[in-house]
Amino acid sequence: MTRQALTDTLLRDISELYDGADDYNVKIQVGEDSETEIFNAHSVILRARSTYFRSAFSSNWAKKEGDFYIFKKPNVSAIVFQIILRYIYTGTIALDAINVESNLIELLIAADEMNLYELVDHLQQHIINLNHDWMVQNGVKLFNIISQHKGIFSKLEEYCNNIMNQEPELLIDSNDFWRLDDETLITFIQLDNLKMEEVNIWENLVKWGIAKNSTLSADMTTWGFDEYGILKKTLTKFIKHIRFFQMTPQEYYYKVRPLGKLLPKELEEDLLSYYIVPDCKLATKVLPPRKSQNNKRSESSIITTKHFNLLSYWIDDGQETLPNTLRNGQYEYNLLLRGSKDGFGVEIFRTKCNNKGATLVIIKLKNSNKIIGGYNPIRWSGSGSYLNSDQSFIFSFYSNDLDSSKIILSRVKDSFYAILDDNNRGQGFGFGDLYIFLKSCKLKHYSTKIHDSETFEIDDYEVFQVIKK
Structure with a gap:
């Protein structure tokens, strides 16, 4: 028997512990409330495969009741943990399975938390290789997660930044665009290489702000002072990142000037002065054009x-x-x-x-x-x-x-x-x-x-x- 055959036999025998063993000594409770489920496992397998579990057992994170370690993971769903546990025992994951494809982002987070670095790398590359339709459906959720875990998923972070720069419409045109969290949206509109006209960034920011407030009507012609006040409060932290002074006079006149109530008074007055007397002295800091707007085309x-x-x-x-x-x-x-x-x-x-x-x-x-x-x-x-x-x-x-x-x-x-x-x-x-x-x-x-x-x-x-x- 060859060395590879011996190795395959060993892996097969260990993987059989996942389905057929009755000598487990760990009970892991995952999920919350009615979604709670308990999985059985072997501490020796968990320790060997994950530094996370090694630390958990050695520093008494897991409580012991009789002969069993009791471990709780309420932040991980049963379906995700089942996939993770199978990977820990067998070293395999069926990425094309429906339950895996529909939970890729949750799997990525759970794998990182449990220090399964090879799986994290594998999942990142798989997401990058997925087709355009998956990104359309899941892009906003993915971008939010990457923004919340900066520096953790480096491959995906670079991939998402490239999409933000080159294909911003994947986010903007999504039905879930309004679900972008504040930090993700700030990251988006701060990008120097963003391939999007400044006036379109402004218009979509306004739409995002309206969608974030369920009390606001999409028809702004019906608004009064209170409605403008609500939207202004929502958009305040974003306004300073919009490059209003890089818009054309027509864009300013038709798209920004009518919404002057949303701007700080000083900015509103500076914009009016700038587009009437371009060489006037301004109190507002003027942001430079985005690099994509400076780039020569063709x-x-x-x-x-x-x-x-x-x-x-x-x-x-x-x-x-x-x-x-x-x-x-x-x-x-x-x-x-x-x-x-x-x-x-x-x-x-x-x-x-x-x-x-x-x-x-x-x-x-x-x-x-x-x-x-x-x-x-x-x-x-x-x-x-x-x-x-x-x-x-x-x-x-x-x-x-x-x-x-x-x-x-x-x-x-x-x-x-x-x-x-x-x-x-x-x-x-x-x-x-x-x-x-x-x-x-x-x-x-x-x-x-x-x-x-x-x-x-x-x-x-x-x-x-x-x-x-």
């Missing part, structure tokens, strides 16, 4: 996610007047060319951008924060002729400001001259409304002039392929 070194969201809105026939909130559009932007990396010549433009379908040209002007550009909904191909389109547009805005008063959207008014698909250096929009390489900005075939001069100098430029998701 490898752009010129514009941010908010600019791309605005451009997506325009591609979808949005007007120059901005909506209350800009949300992620239905488009992906694939970088084809960057002047500072690939060169500014027309030949490289033809090589990288011709026959790529719809494209977006982004031009940063020299010695300025101003950005101009245009959307070609057809393609570049060097046909040497005009392309007919009623969907093209040119535009200008600033890299550091999406104030609607500084944004220009200029749609084509003569569709026959929408796109100049030149085979030399005349690529652009209209008859000089925006020539990329000739650096011309006149007003001919588009509705509005996008630059105050008829010429411009390029600091850098990018071309993106526009792909509908």
Whole structure:
């Protein structure tokens, strides 16, 4: 018989003690009230498998009545302890069993409490490998537990932080979102890398606060002074973590200003002053933008996610007047060319951008924060002729400001001259409304002039392929 076979025989014989032994000397009472159940066990097995039980028996945590140790665990349910005890005796756990899958979080807590470190590690990895549906159903509960046990379940803590940063909608869209405890929610809204617009964080915080108070109606138009007072008290500890000063003027005006009663008076006055006189001195500490809001999207070194969201809105026939909130559009932007990396010549433009379908040209002007550009909904191909389109547009805005008063959207008014698909250096929009390489900005075939001069100098430029998701 091989060594492995001998080992397997030993494990089998020990595991049979779980089901068939009558020489047990420990009675463990688990659960509370009507859910109480008593399990029989052997102290020698418990000591060998768990330092928790070793300490319990050696320091008289467990009382002895006659020949039996009496041990009580009211904080562990019978179904969870049954799984734990089977693991202690057999070294196995059926993770796909219904009673295990439906109690994974409780199992994790119990295994940690009983110092079953290998099982804790095994359960953490199993939860990480579970499908999206499990996280949707159990995410809020898991996040609360991880927040309450910081530093204990390190693998899951890292996993949960990544989800908070990258897929916050798994929490936000959950029917149990309101069950997030205070500390978990504070951890969530403090994250620098949180991939969520600040105004959406604010709106969901308000919804959470309302749901936490059963006396509050979801219809805030019916509220009086008392209702606002209740919600303000609930939200007080969270307000200082919301980055109000990083919202657009439209977001502030429509989403924050009407709820000014919820804010400290000083913050309310500072916000009003800031959005009317941006350079005014503020008493409130201004938190920096989240790193995810600073990150350039689709490898752009010129514009941010908010600019791309605005451009997506325009591609979808949005007007120059901005909506209350800009949300992620239905488009992906694939970088084809960057002047500072690939060169500014027309030949490289033809090589990288011709026959790529719809494209977006982004031009940063020299010695300025101003950005101009245009959307070609057809393609570049060097046909040497005009392309007919009623969907093209040119535009200008600033890299550091999406104030609607500084944004220009200029749609084509003569569709026959929408796109100049030149085979030399005349690529652009209209008859000089925006020539990329000739650096011309006149007003001919588009509705509005996008630059105050008829010429411009390029600091850098990018071309993106526009792909509908």
